Amino acid sequence: VEPAVEQVGERSGRPVVGIVGAGQLARMTIEAASALGINVILLAESAEDAATEFASQVLVGEPRDHGQLWALAARCDVITFDHEHVDLDQLATFEEAGVAVWPSVEAMHLGVDKAHMRATLVEAEIPVPAFVVLADTEGTGSVLDRLAAFGNGAGWPLVLKATRDGYDGKGVWPVADIGEAAIVCRRAHEEGIVLMAEELVPITAELCALVVRGPTGTSAWPVVQTHQVNGICREVSYPGTIPQDVADEAQRLAVRLADSIGLVGVMAVEMFLAKRRLVVNEVAVRPHNSGHWTIEGSNTSQFENHLRAILGLPLGTTEPRSPYAVMVNVLGDDEGTDPSLHLADALAVRGAHVHLYGKEPRPGRKLGHVTTCGIDPTDVRERAWQAARALRTPVPAAPATAASQ
Amino acid sequence: VEPAVEQVGERSGRPVVGIVGAGQLARMTIEAASALGINVILLAESAEDAATEFASQVLVGEPRDHGQLWALAARCDVITFDHEHVDLDQLATFEEAGVAVWPSVEAMHLGVDKAHMRATLVEAEIPVPAFVVLADTEGTGSVLDRLAAFGNGAGWPLVLKATRDGYDGKGVWPVADIGEAAIVCRRAHEEGIVLMAEELVPITAELCALVVRGPTGTSAWPVVQTHQVNGICREVSYPGTIPQDVADEAQRLAVRLADSIGLVGVMAVEMFLAKRRLVVNEVAVRPHNSGHWTIEGSNTSQFENHLRAILGLPLGTTEPRSPYAVMVNVLGDDEGTDPSLHLADALAVRGAHVHLYGKEPRPGRKLGHVTTCGIDPTDVRERAWQAARALRTPVPAAPATAASQ
DSSP states (O other): OOOOOTTHHHHOSSOEEEEEOOSHHHHHHHHHHHHHTOEEEEEESSTTSTTGGGOSEEEESOTTOHHHHHHHHHHOSEEEESSSOSOHHHHHHHHHTTOOBSSOHHHHHHHHOHHHHHHHHHHTTOOOOOEEEEOOTTHHHHHHHHHHHHHHHHOSSEEEEESSSOOTTTTEEEESSHHHHHHHHHHHHHHTOOEEEEEOOOOSEEEEEEEEEETTEEEEOOOEEEEEETTEEEEEEESTTOOHHHHHHHHHHHHHHHHHTTOOEEEEEEEEEETTEEEEEEEESSOOGGGTTHHHHBSSOHHHHHHHHHTTOOOOOOOBSSSEEEEEEEEOOTTOOOGGGGHHHHHTSTTOEEEEOOOOOOTTOEEEEEEEEESOHHHHHHHHHHHHHHTTOOOOSSOTTOOOO | OOOOOTTHHHHOSSOEEEEEOOSHHHHHHHHHHHHHTOEEEEEESSTTSTTGGGOSEEEESOTTOHHHHHHHHHHOSEEEESSSOSOHHHHHHHHHTTOOBSSOHHHHHHHHOHHHHHHHHHHTTOOOOOEEEEOOTTOHHHHHHHHHHHHHHHOSSEEEEESSSOOTTTTEEEESSHHHHHHHHHHHHHHTOOEEEEEOOOOSEEEEEEEEEETTEEEEOOOEEEEEETTEEEEEEESTTOOHHHHHHHHHHHHHHHHHTTOOEEEEEEEEEETTEEEEEEEESSOOGGGTTHHHHBSSOHHHHHHHHHTTOOOOOOOBSSSEEEEEEEEOOTTOOOGGGGHHHHHTSTTOEEEEOOOOOOTTOEEEEEEEEESOHHHHHHHHHHHHHHTTOOOOSSOTTOOOO
């Protein structure tokens, strides 16, 4: 799959990018777009979404709203995405009609459907946890038979996952035995959810390899370590405690996947490390939470390079700017506090780069993040948490170092 | 003058900044504001101005439009400025009515009126070129008498300047003798322009000291060398060829001025170096072209720190991120080429941080800039110019190293 987007810059002097969705990823993309003289038009579900305050133009509608999608296509040079809650068949009709859609519908398929993603990885000879897709075309009985057989091989407990629409720990069910699994399977069957089962990996660490592919080739940012609590990313650290040879291998796998699917844009490949074994858990075919540190921490941010890639422009260099960087997410506290009220306290922390997304505060919601850079890893991490705590992010009960599947 | 802006963050969870003017300074301020969760509303002279595509809200009107200024004040926590084409008496009525206006009207006076600026500098014991203000309240004859007397002391040739509304070399007339001066004085009298005369300084180099002052004190970015051609800034280099002791002295003078006028916000102090003599030429009480390099070149950009200062938030650190940085302005060529058409060529230059302002191309107009950073000053400078040339900026006939008054 070769990108055919080189002509976009020639069609219009000032490029216009259309984004489906208007969350924080769109907002940070707009910040990068403004600098490059690129206009951004959004298809937002609500005029209150995070990115709407700063877009050149905002259309309001569902991400599957056919009329608004066409209105978006008519006003931009290329369509891209803030999230994966899209209808791939519908997008394929746009692609067939000659609308530039990047990442391509084929690439988006990886982010939308975990079963397809895992099959693609296996085909590209990229290691994944042992898994089986439990499509219940033959009824729940058949699903449980196949699950029991898989469990006999991979061992119990194992993990059930919805193949679509899961995020931040939603759509993931660890199950101890076939009895617990049967309950999840029955509910999934009732709700029309396709499940997959996978082995419970004895995770030592979680890492993420962020890459970008465009007309001038594929570039990779340094691999980061991520720290999840209850399925939600709390902290990202560069370089973290990942051994260099493991980080190198992770980067090679991500680049190989990008090349094998003909990616155009940014892709995040989330991996589990189990002692020395490296397996891919998740793939996001867009800028990703684990790459927010690149805004201040690397020469070119994931948002700028995503824009460059989808517009057929040369990619920027991805080297880090300092030896250590840490990003901590700012989640909503239980009282619904607006972190903006505590901006002064966070900015009082030396070198804290504060990002607030302008979202309505809700408990556990990602409302912003803080990045710090420096030469002393302990100091860098402490300052990031200090600023995030000032913004009232709940502090994990356990230190945010335990990995979770 | 003590800033009384600490309460702004308490009045509204999400701060809103109102900017009078909507040029590139406003545009880059918006990029910084978006990251911090700060909304920006503009009073733009035209809906086509550089910053309008990305503002939260845009009012269209002249910067002296009383009704629109009140509409702006009603919608924001603090009013600030993209330029100095304002009516200070009018702004004073806003300040008196309790509207937060930062920088204050008193500080803005320095940027609006060169005669007042020079008098303030003299009072603060900051060295300036020998000068005389030629207010012609007693007629042209009296002006020419005073000018002749000043010329006898300072020597001919000398420089006549309009005390208001000059920029980018406009409003500056070098004159060889009293005969040439008389022609300029007569025209100025007819047009109601107040002139000042100043000695022609034998400039070795031009430099600029950028400072920011807020509730937590005064911070200074490293002093830069600037290169003007025909009065227009073409290149800014950090640290340039300025001796360290001169740079230190320049920084001390700028900080002293900021403290003496009770500045709130960013201020750029442009200076001439004549061998070892340092004199202040110009003062801009706002973010400034000579500080664009701080976006990538320092820990906190001039735009972010301006926002922090006027909202009463703690300032960010101003250290440089790399040993060398160069910024080259992208001016419009004679053919009216849109630099956006050549974005791909500019981005192909390694490490080139390209900024395009989305302005209508016109010959000589500032349409964007390029910043490069690195460890080899020659390489850094060459890459900045390479990217700027790719964007079709005219290359100065003489190397852009000669200074001009």
